[in-house]
Amino acid sequence: MQSLLQIRGLTLSFGAVVVAAGYDFDLHANERLAVIGANGAGKTTFINMVTGYIKPNAGTISFDGRDITKLNPREIVRLGVGRSFQLPQLFLEQTVRESIELSVVARSRRLSMFTPLAASASSKEVDHVLEVVGLTARAHELCSSLPEGHRKLLDVAMALVLQPKLLIMDEPTSGVAADEKHPLMATIMGALAERKVTSIFVEHDVDIVNKYATRVAAWISGRIAADGSPEKVMNDPEVRSVVLGH
Amino acid sequence: MAVRFTPWLIAIAALVLGILFPWLKTPLIIALSYGFAALGVSILIRAGQVSFGHAGFTCLAGYAAAAISRTWPATDALVLLLAGVLCGLVSGAVVGLFVARYRAIFFGMLNLALSMVLFAVLGKFYHITGGTDGLRLERPPLAGMALERAPFETALLAIVAVLVVVACWAIRRFYAAPMGQALIAIKTNEVRLEYLGLSARRVFWTGYVISATLCGFSGAMFALIQGLVTPEMGYWVRSGEFVFIAILGGAAHPVGAFIGALGFETLKLVASAVMTGIWQLVIGVVLLILIFVAPNGLSAILVRFERRTRTV
Amino acid sequence: MNSSLLLLGLLDGITQAAVLFLVALGMTLIFGVMRILNVAHGSFYAFGGYAAASASVYLASSGESLGAALMPLLAGAVVMGLLLGAIIEFGLVRRILNMDPAMQLLATFAVFMVLEDLQRLIWGVNPVSISAAVDLMGTVKVGAVNYNAYQLLLLPAVAVVIYFGLTLSLGRTKFGRQILAVTHNREVSMAMGINAKRVGLLTFCIGAILGTLGGALAAPTTSLVPGIGGDMMVLSFAVVAVAGLGQITGTAIAAILIGMAKAFAVYLFPEVEVLVPYLIMVLVLLWRPEGLFAVAQARRV
Numbered sequence: 093m094q095s096l097l098q099i100r101g102l103t104l105s106f107g108a109v110v111v112a113a114g115y116d117f118d119l120h121a122n123e124r125l126a127v128i129g130a131n132g133a134g135k136t137t138f139i140n141m142v143t144g145y146i147k148p149n150a151g152t153i154s155f156d157g158r159d160i161t162k163l164n165p166r167e168i169v170r171l172g173v174g175r176s177f178q179l180p181q182l183f184l185e186q187t188v189r190e191s192i193e194l195s196v197v198a199r200s201r202r203l204s205m206f207t208p209l210a211a212s213a214s215s216k217e218v219d220h221v222l223e224v225v226g227l228t229a230r231a232h233e234l235c236s237s238l239p240e241g242h243r244k245l246l247d248v249a250m251a252l253v254l255q256p257k258l259l260i261m262d263e264p265t266s267g268v269a270a271d272e273k274h275p276l277m278a279t280i281m282g283a284l285a286e287r288k289v290t291s292i293f294v295e296h297d298v299d300i301v302n303k304y305a306t307r308v309a310a311w312i313s314g315r316i317a318a319d320g321s322p323e324k325v326m327n328d329p330e331v332r333s334v335v336l337g338h
Numbered sequence: 339m340a341v342r343f344t345p346w347l348i349a350i351a352a353l354v355l356g357i358l359f360p361w362l363k364t365p366l367i368i369a370l371s372y373g374f375a376a377l378g379v380s381i382l383i384r385a386g387q388v389s390f391g392h393a394g395f396t397c398l399a400g401y402a403a404a405a406i407s408r409t410w411p412a413t414d415a416l417v418l419l420l421a422g423v424l425c426g427l428v429s430g431a432v433v434g435l436f437v438a439r440y441r442a443i444f445f446g447m448l449n450l451a452l453s454m455v456l457f458a459v460l461g462k463f464y465h466i467t468g469g470t471d472g473l474r475l476e477r478p479p480l481a482g483m484a485l486e487r488a489p490f491e492t493a494l495l496a497i498v499a500v501l502v503v504v505a506c507w508a509i510r511r512f513y514a515a516p517m518g519q520a521l522i523a524i525k526t527n528e529v530r531l532e533y534l535g536l537s538a539r540r541v542f543w544t545g546y547v548i549s550a551t552l553c554g555f556s557g558a559m560f561a562l563i564q565g566l567v568t569p570e571m572g573y574w575v576r577s578g579e580f581v582f583i584a585i586l587g588g589a590a591h592p593v594g595a596f597i598g599a600l601g602f603e604t605l606k607l608v609a610s611a612v613m614t615g616i617w618q619l620v621i622g623v624v625l626l627i628l629i630f631v632a633p634n635g636l637s638a639i640l641v642r643f644e645r646r647t648r649t650v
Numbered sequence: 651m652n653s654s655l656l657l658l659g660l661l662d663g664i665t666q667a668a669v670l671f672l673v674a675l676g677m678t679l680i681f682g683v684m685r686i687l688n689v690a691h692g693s694f695y696a697f698g699g700y701a702a703a704s705a706s707v708y709l710a711s712s713g714e715s716l717g718a719a720l721m722p723l724l725a726g727a728v729v730m731g732l733l734l735g736a737i738i739e740f741g742l743v744r745r746i747l748n749m750d751p752a753m754q755l756l757a758t759f760a761v762f763m764v765l766e767d768l769q770r771l772i773w774g775v776n777p778v779s780i781s782a783a784v785d786l787m788g789t790v791k792v793g794a795v796n797y798n799a800y801q802l803l804l805l806p807a808v809a810v811v812i813y814f815g816l817t818l819s820l821g822r823t824k825f826g827r828q829i830l831a832v833t834h835n836r837e838v839s840m841a842m843g844i845n846a847k848r849v850g851l852l853t854f855c856i857g858a859i860l861g862t863l864g865g866a867l868a869a870p871t872t873s874l875v876p877g878i879g880g881d882m883m884v885l886s887f888a889v890v891a892v893a894g895l896g897q898i899t900g901t902a903i904a905a906i907l908i909g910m911a912k913a914f915a916v917y918l919f920p921e922v923e924v925l926v927p928y929l930i931m932v933l934v935l936l937w938r939p940e941g942l943f944a945v946a947q948a949r950r951v
Contacts, residue, residue, distance in 0.1 A: 165529075166533075169535040174533075175533055182526075182527060183530065186519065186526070194516065194519055195534055201535065201536075204516050205544070206515050208514045209516050212515070251533070388752045436936060440935075443895075444935065447935060448936070451928050451931040452932055455925060455932060462921040574880070582756060582760075585752060585753070616767050617767075618767045622762070622767075623760075625756065626760045629749075629756060
């Protein structure tokens with residue numbers, strides 16, 4: 093079976109600092125890959141490269157059979173990759189509902205200059221999305237007034253609405269209150285499973301990794317130190333000492 | 339719903355005042371023309387970008403109207419206005435191709451530079467452009483009729499008043515529509531827009547074309563009422579006045595541009611009546627006070643009630 | 651083109667560049683430290699020129715000594731620069747530091763409008779000229795060309811002295827290094843104990859004095875009329891934009907580039923003289939929006 097995401101020889105350095113030491117990597121459909129590693133290990137840079145925000149020095153990235161190495165985020169998103177951010181990227185002067193509506197309309201790529209936004213996006217779909225991520229009560233609030241956990245939810249929801257084949261989430265539960273982390277992940281992963289979306293998520297919380305990942309990759313100083321099942325990687329000695337701090 | 343009726347209020351008030359006090363017609367027409375240009379500028383302000391060169395578009399359209407009128411004096415005023423609109427549209431589309439990927443201060447600077455290039459060309463190439471004296475245009479026929487000055491002015495006032503209502507309605511719809519919402523999203527998170535698969539550049543270009551088109555109408559109307567176009571129409575200070583009016587009136591609602599313009603022109607008239615040569619001083623001082631007292635502009639006071647009940 | 655025309659163009663370019671540099675330097679210095687584009691900066695030039703003219707009239711001596719002709723220029727520039735700089739910084743600029751950039755532009759634009767009319771009220775609309783300094787310095791012969799010594803020697807000399815003086819003191823004096831620190835990062839420098847407010851006030855005054863000095867020194871070579879402030883504003887802005895905001899050496903190079911371009915335009919194709927600086931600005935901005943000499947910024951996200 094052809095892999096959904098195929099990475100060969102991906103390398104990036106800034107001067108003498110090697111940020112990506114040459115990745116070879118295959119991700120298959122329906123996998124749920126957890127990416128772990130200390131801060132600064134290169135995880136976000138990896139995501140930035142895969143989503144076209146940064147260009148690598150060498151190597152190739154293929155998604156769904158297409159070479160996306162040189163493409164920009166917009167083109168990659170249109171091919172079916174969604175992304176949520178470590179720091180939620182929201183439309184601060186617009187409401188939650190408007191943000192979802194805009195995401196729905198963005199999927200169709202046709203932006204009317206005349207028909208109101210609310211009428212351009214199926215209110216049934218928007219209502220459903222808001223319900224799935226539990227934001228119905230806050231639908232008419234400005235994004236800037238949302239508390240952290242809800243910001244993350246909205247950030248992920250906007251990416252989900254695009255109906256991606258692959259969803260990449262950068263620290264979906266960081267900044268979220270401890271008692272809200274699991275419900276949040278359960279909601280998101282449930283929605284992904286329902287839509288058969290493959291996922292990559294960067295995560296620091298070991299419990300979450302163990303509960304939701306089918307595969308784990310550990311980043312240490314710009315290289316992939318271990319890659320495999322959660323049991324294998326979480327028990328790897330180097331991973332245990334450097335990443336997990338045992 | 340105070341804001342929804344304000345454009346009507348302005349239009350009706352302008353017409354009534356113009357009929358009661360005929361000498362007010364010209365200042366009113368000029369004020370509302372400025373309002374159109376300020377509306378153009380405020381569309382881009384919604385996207386978080388300030389252009390200091392949009393007077394270039396009003397100026398170019400004014401000169402286009404003047405040139406056409408001088409070459410074919412029988413050209414109807416309505417056609418001249420349309421020509422101004424088209425000039426704005428086309429020049430905005432072309433310039434926008436280069437300018438739409440710039441943001442913040444670089445966007446402001448590039449627009450400024452382009453308008454100054456136009457200003458310099460118009461001022462210097464005397465034989466084509468009339469140099470610093472500008473070009474005169476004779477009063478053209480309107481809707482097929484040759485009108486005397488007074489009815490001509492009344493007709494222009496009626497046209498611009500009606501179009502104020504139309505423009506406010508149309509731009510409000512635009513802001514509520516997906517394209518307008520995407521434009522507004524540029525201000526707060528362009529990255530996110532790209533990650534939704536939308537081209538921020540294309541969205542911004544669209545807004546830019548609309549803004550230039552509005553300026554085109556403004557310039558043509560100005561040419562018609564003044565009977566004269568000069569390079570000053572494109573000077574950076576004029577662009578600054580448009581920005582001033584846009585921000586003063588408030589960019590949240592299109593009517594703000596017209597409120598700001600009327601306020602500006604009123605201040606100008608009052609100051610000139612008190613003493614010649616101090617209107618800039620008066621306006622400058624008033625602006626400084628307003629910046630500290632009402633930083634969101636005058637229309638924001640009206641819009642405050644409408645925030646939660648966002649229907650078109 | 652014949653060689654004396656070429657020479658004239660070159661010499662004209664040098665004198666234009668000198669004044670442009672002074673004014674643009676003031677603007678870019680203020681921007682570097684306070685992150686504010688002062689739309690009223692051209693007014694400093696105008697007020698400096700008019701102040702120099704007034705000072706020349708009031709301090710009129712028997713008029714034979716060069717020093718007596720230059721002193722009013724300098725005095726007028728410094729006094730006016732300090733006055734305007736202090737009032738504007740204290741009264742306005744420091745209060746708008748945290749506002750939206752559009753509002754900041756609007757605020758300084760309002761100051762520009764006020765100063766334009768103030769200038770007209772104080773000095774009227776008729777052209778004002780003073781020429782003592784230029785006359786006293788006579789001419790020098792360069793090749794086949796006779797040129798005003800004032801324009802050829804004094805103006806560039808002042809520009810050069812100020813350039814080196816500023817660059818050296820920024821690196822070597824305590825205050826200079828404070829300016830650099832605030833320019834690089836205001837928050838961090840305040841955390842280090844630097845009084846950013848005071849640095850801002852003094853820098854703004856220095857920037858204003860550079861503007862008024864440009865005007866004062868240019869006054870004997872031109873006639874002062876309403877509108878020169880607005881013209882100089884966009885012109886010096888063109889220099890700053892081409893150089894890259896906050897770049898001192900870059901500003902010098904850009905001033906020379908634009909000064910030369912203007913000067914040669916006068917001899918080759920006079921209609922484009924006014925056009926040339928803005929054309930250069932457009933071309934540079936299209937190619938390198940940050941300016942020719944800007945340092946690359948780090949990426950965020």
